[in-house]
Amino acid sequence: MDRRTAVAIGLLAIVVAALIPLGIRSYLLREGINLLVVASLAVSFDFLRRVGLVNLGHTTFFGVGAYVTAILIVRLGFHPLLAIALGLVGVVVYSVVIGIPLLRLSGGYFTMASLALVLLVNRLAFNLKDLTGALRGIQLDNTIGVLESYYLFLGVLVLIILVHYYVGKTKYGVGFASIKHDENVARSFGVRVQRYKLYAFVMNGILSGFVGTLYVLYLGSIVPDSVLGLGITFLPATASLFGGPGTFLGPLIGALVLGFIDSLLATYVGGFTLFLYGFVLVLVGIFTPKGFVNAFIERFTWMPSIGTIKAPIDED
């Protein structure tokens, strides 16, 4: 499959996704929006994996973006567009302030410390009552309609995929891949390892923070659990790991599959969803530790050229 075919398939997928709302009811459309949000977060999660780091606190960017936007609109009466822009600024500040100390750790220790971020930001959302309204949350007056939101988040997903793809082609993408491959070799060839890691971290933050700023406008209200709760915290990360690293395809398909399973379980099974969800994760972890989609691509040799949509240096 050459480049032109890949682009054609991608465009076809976008058209199909754009036509979906015409045929389904609005509560299903909400599930569709959730899928798009999870997929956007999962693809942006892959950014930091390009430098070989797994950031379990990834959704705190999403939460910070959402909260800053909501606070600016409701408490200070800002125009939504200005609030979104300033929400992004807030996410950048947050990711730089957190990123500099955290990125001093490597490998598993970075992952451990990043898990702490989830609890820290979640607690802050509860404790800073005057700003966040704690459990009562913040209510927005005007929100985006469901149909408009669907197209908005579809656009955001496509944008994030394009950013993910094209950053891989720049010198930064090459730098990220070389850091993942071997940090010391990368350093000896003049890659500024710490600075590049921070770039990846901030990019990670901007992309998922952007999704967060829009998500709060769609939801119309915000409480700690809606942007920082257990479900939304681990879904993008596990979806991205489920799919496998390297291309945007892994996280994208992982998010669509896992998000679909998740909403199916929530609709038809009810209370016991986390068990079945966990069971899927365990199976994937045992049988395809490098990701489901990557294993699939390895298995079916007619697909390998999709594998070339990745950073010029092969990761493994």
Added chain:
Amino acid sequence: MAILQVLEVLVGGILQGGIYALAATGLSLVYGVTRFLNLAHGTFVMIGGLLTFLMFNFVGSEAWWVPFALMIPIAALMFGLGVLVEIVLVEPSMERAEGDLLEPAILITLGLAFMLRDLTREFVLSTDFGISFYLGTVEVFGLRLQIIKLIAMGMIGLTAIVLTYFLRETYLGLAIRAVSQNRKGTMAVGINLENIMRFTMGIGSSLAAIAGVFIVIVTVISPEFGLPFVAKLVTIIVLGGLGSLVGTFVGALLVGVSESMVGFFIGPGWSPTVAYFILIGILVVRPQGIFGSDRQDRF
């Protein structure tokens, strides 16, 4: 008066820190030896507490020593569970992962934590549970201390001494530390790596369960307790010093004491955040942690 109150808060913090220390040491040992980050460790703590609660009600005796005696069968049971998890879940994925264990470890242990949490909620208990013990208080230099908490502190200290002896003086303990320092070297001198990894997973799970026993004795625990707790434990491990068991102990006490101090002076809502602020502060000043050395993989 005020000073006495602060001292009482301090004692409570040391007890909390001791519980953190037991659980965190287990997690640190497992990560050091198997390189498999166990996000289900906090859930193991919860299971240990749950078993204590169930067995205590089953025995029906109100004697104070019963929950402490239950530690032994519970630790043995959880040792078995840990070895089982290692054999059934960890080893098959290690074979397929070819080196990088972080991502499969997150998937598998997070999945396991979700499964155990929902199983507990669905089939056992869905509320907070605990054994509320009150044995009265003693006065030491004007300090009013709860007897049950003093006994718990003593038992934690005893467990820590036994663990230190085990890791420093016995063959198995030395082998565990050796594997976490230099895997190839230990294989070269004929230590059976597979057995040591299974055994360490068992010991780590037992320590988690013992911590759970103490938590149930002094406070309450809930089925959702696992993931937030494991976040605190990994914070303690990182801030104490990467791969240093002494550091883990000191970090645990530091976090326990600061939590109760902040809870007392600023407000209970802020005490769960303390560990994370300390972590970020320490990473700025000393990225390798309080007791960490530049070489990361040392005990």
